[in-house]
Amino acid sequence: MNTAIKEHFRFVLEDDNELMSAALDKYSDLDDENKRMNRELIKKHEQILAKLDKNKQLSQEDFQLVRDANQIHLNDAEELYGHHKQATELESWLDNMIELSKDEAMRILEKHLDKDPKTPAQVYRALHTLWEEATPDDAVREAGFDNEGKCLKCGSKVSFADVTDTVVFVGDEIVKRYDGDITNRNCIRCTYPKQYPDYEEYDVGEDE
């Protein structure tokens, strides 16, 4: 941690503690529950400051608390409190220290791949394979298709999809079927490029 980062790190914790302490005095209209939470957070911030003094290893929770306390300065784009620049630097520094969730990691990769128009479809395919493996309920949650069912990446309208119908069995016999939802929908051109030529004709004439 360089000196400037360390200084701002300390500043955001002390500043937040000052604000919270002020809200604890007898004229404060905070309710007891909020006062209790303030006291607890002040204590945690003090523990982080103590660790910082002794050059002790900080935990992921510590980093998260510092990120929370830094938020007010990060949002202060008009420099009302004069610490926006340092807050931005601290935020990027924290970006490198705070563990990424799988979801965040995938999003970062995809964002960077999107910047290069030459990124081959195969690379997205690899990314999405990893993504599906990383999220056990195989939810790549963001919409991959526009409301006409066209792939948002390549514009193709041909996709493979699973449809989960609910069926009523009586013994071995299906007596009723409720139409289900489309799940696991994948653009064929992006996700299964080798199979795409078999379906390409459905896209012909779609270009405006």
Ligand SMILES: [Zn+2]
């Ligand atoms: Zn596509």
